[in-house]
Amino acid sequence: MNYAIRRFQIFRFVTNFCTHSLLLYFFRLANTKLRLRLPAFTRNFYFITSLVFITWMLFLDANDFLSQFRLWQEVKGLEAKKEYYQEKIEVVKKERTELMSNKQLLEKFAREKYLMKKQKEEVFVVVEEGKEKEVTEE
DSSP: OOHHHHHHHHHHHHHHHHHHHHHHHHHHGGGSHHHHHSOGGGGOHHHHHHHHHHHIIIIISTTOHHHHHHHHHHHHHHHHHHHHHHHHHHHHHHHHHHHHHOHHHHHHHHHHHHOOOOTTOOEEEEOOTTSOOEEEEO
């Protein structure tokens, strides 16, 4: 049987059971003062069914209000990360085209990032506090 149909049947059974139980409870209070204080529309079958349905959808369902709010926050966070990474991709693409078009920049990049050197050359790494590695050649 289809999951959605089965879930609807269970929901219909629960709402019918709850509403009939509540109606019987209200009818038992017919001679009490409590029933006199309740407005007439609260004893309506459709009102009680709607109240149970709204309560179910807001608090008890798998896609309740709290879950939807958490998912919405997660989506907003992921969209912000997406924008950040797209900007980074653009910067990297720009740097890549600059490096591939200029041999001097490519050589400088290779020396600084990968500590590459020419033959008969020594490379000294000077590290200052609070800064990244800098390469000095001699």
